[in-house]
Amino acid sequence: xxxxxxxxxxxxxxxxxxxxxxxxxxxxxxxxxxxxxxxxxxxxxxxxxxxxxxxxxxxxxxxxxxxxxxxxxxxxxxxxxxxxxxxxxxxxxxxxxxxxxxxxxxxxxxxxxxxxxxxxxxxxxxxxxxxxxxxxxxxxxxxxxxxxxxxxxxxxxxxxxxxxxxxxxxxxxxxxxxxxxxxxxxxxxxxxxxxxxxxxxxxxxxxxxxxxxxxxxxxxxxxxxxxxxxxxxxxxxxxxxxxxxxxxxxxxxxxxxxxxxxxxxxxxxxxxxx
Amino acid sequence: xxxxxxxxxxxxxxxxxxxxxxxxxxxxxxxxxxxxxxxxxxxxxxxxxxxxxxxxxxxxxxxxxxxxxxxxxxxxxxxxxxxxxxxxxxxxxxxxxxxxxxxxxxxxxxxxxxxxxxxxxxxxxxxxxxxxxxxxxxxxxxxxxxxxxxxxxxxxxxxxxxxxxxxxxxxxxxxxxxxxxxxxxxxxxxxxxxxxxxxxxxxxxxxxxxxxxxxxxxxxxxxxxxxxxxxxxxxxxxxxxxxxxxxxxxxxxxxxxxxxxxxxxxxxxxxxxxxxxxxxxxxxxxxxxxxxxxxxxxx
Numbered sequence: 340x341x342x343x344x345x346x347x348x349x350x351x352x353x354x355x356x357x358x359x360x361x362x363x364x365x366x367x368x369x370x371x372x373x374x375x376x377x378x379x380x381x382x383x384x385x386x387x388x389x390x391x392x393x394x395x396x397x398x399x400x401x402x403x404x405x406x407x408x409x410x411x412x413x414x415x416x417x418x419x420x421x422x423x424x425x426x427x428x429x430x431x432x433x434x435x436x437x438x439x440x441x442x443x444x445x446x447x448x449x450x451x452x453x454x455x456x457x458x459x460x461x462x463x464x465x466x467x468x469x470x471x472x473x474x475x476x477x478x479x480x481x482x483x484x485x486x487x488x489x490x491x492x493x494x495x496x497x498x499x500x501x502x503x504x505x506x507x508x509x510x511x512x513x514x515x516x517x518x519x520x521x522x523x524x525x526x527x528x529x530x531x532x533x534x535x536x537x538x539x540x541x542x543x544x545x546x547x548x549x550x551x552x553x554x555x556x557x558x559x560x561x562x563x564x565x566x567x568x569x570x571x572x573x574x575x576x577x578x579x580x581x582x583x584x585x586x587x588x589x590x591x592x593x594x595x596x597x598x599x600x601x602x603x604x605x606x607x608x609x610x611x612x613x
Numbered sequence: 614x615x616x617x618x619x620x621x622x623x624x625x626x627x628x629x630x631x632x633x634x635x636x637x638x639x640x641x642x643x644x645x646x647x648x649x650x651x652x653x654x655x656x657x658x659x660x661x662x663x664x665x666x667x668x669x670x671x672x673x674x675x676x677x678x679x680x681x682x683x684x685x686x687x688x689x690x691x692x693x694x695x696x697x698x699x700x701x702x703x704x705x706x707x708x709x710x711x712x713x714x715x716x717x718x719x720x721x722x723x724x725x726x727x728x729x730x731x732x733x734x735x736x737x738x739x740x741x742x743x744x745x746x747x748x749x750x751x752x753x754x755x756x757x758x759x760x761x762x763x764x765x766x767x768x769x770x771x772x773x774x775x776x777x778x779x780x781x782x783x784x785x786x787x788x789x790x791x792x793x794x795x796x797x798x799x800x801x802x803x804x805x806x807x808x809x810x811x812x813x814x815x816x817x818x819x820x821x822x823x824x825x826x827x828x829x830x831x832x833x834x835x836x837x838x839x840x841x842x843x844x845x846x847x848x849x850x851x852x853x854x855x856x857x858x859x860x861x862x863x864x865x866x867x868x869x870x871x872x873x874x875x876x877x878x879x880x881x882x883x884x885x886x887x888x889x890x891x892x893x894x895x896x897x898x899x900x901x902x903x904x905x906x907x908x909x910x911x912x
Contacts, residue, residue, distance in 0.1 A: 497755075499751060499753060499755045500755055500757070500758075502713065502716070502751065502755075503749075503751060503755040503757070503818070503821075504757070504767075505713070505716070505744065506711065506713060506744055506748070506749035506751075506822075507744065507745070507748075507749075507767065507768040507771070507821065507822065507825065508741050508742065508743075508744040508745030508746075508768065508771070508772060508825070509741070509768070509771055510741055513771055517767060517771065518757050518758060518759075518767075521757075521758040521759060522758040524758075
């Protein structure tokens, strides 16, 4: 066999080996979560609320969806509009400052954001532990990802496309809305996914802002603590009871499946319209 | 390959059913049904005289002096070709006509560009309205991130030129017929424009511009990224459109200018060296530089 062929095969084998090593922790983690959460996994997880150290996760599942959903509803318009502004204006000190601020914000530890939320919203504004305070904290965490992803995706749209639209007598706004955003959609949605995945998995900012509740979330923005899955993982894993531990693992599994579903759905949606 | 065979199966797509020539179905450029809502302002501009009258046009980009006093009239019908070597300013000239150069930082302009007697750089000119009246097709086919149908409907919708779904359908069909695309795409109007071949995408770009029923169509080297077969199709489309529209065709292919245009202007170094009927420019050029260029001496 030729030495160059051998080199090629070795390189490919090495690359595959690295893929395996990188995937190993994920597979291992998935296996542990599934095996340990098995005894708690039944349909009652979805239908009953947590009671003490046992019961189901219905309250936490509903709470996670509400917190992340409201947080996304707050941050998506802000982040996307900001990202479009930054990328379409392209120059000036404001844009540079906004990008720098977003990058710094992305680096702020989430517990700092949680405590800041506690001081400002929970106590100073007097909202108490609540859906609104938790969602706002998550929105702050998601903001830099949505902003920067939109900014980058719109910057990468070819200027030829803008010219083609402008040459048809489209205004700049119409061009952005009509062709630029469409072309940038995959990149923008990828940013949302990243942000949602991070928000779904956040614990620290919610502990300080959303609190925890054993009951199904009330449809109240303020003055009503609300449950979420990461709290279950964080608290119940340390309890000396098998039922509590199993519930924590089940919550972990649900979180992983949730992020997986988000990604697969969005990829499918993007592929279908491209 | 003769043009006739191209007609029968333009892109060599197997299995397509084509009616024999002469029937209504094969009349690719049939403009029926008529465009319902956009009336061209022909009555107002029916006067003879050029559509564009450019005089003493200078364009600078920062320190670069790209156009150095260009004076050129562009007739109302037929195809005006603009030829010249790379960097001679022919694209800049074209983009000056619909003010696409405005976007370029450090762009300065002097002189006059009159469209039907009105200075396009005059005070109070609405650039958006100006561009709506002048179609433009670029070097690369630039498919919009949307379906074939939506691509053509984009501009009429934007300018609220269509009042109903039926209006819009008719406008899309007319534009696609004018570019000979209709029979190729009528079964798959919902398919993304990016799925078409390069030549088809370029004709779709022409159809997008035609959907506004423009007074003039500017084309900036429209076939330089297209294969020979697609090029033949586009040239044929242009010749059909030349009877009805003002067409300004910038091309680096002197053969293309000779094939399709009625008038040719030769640009060199930001100046018009010579302008006149294509036949004369190619066969009896006055300036030795023109002769050298059209006989393949340089460029």
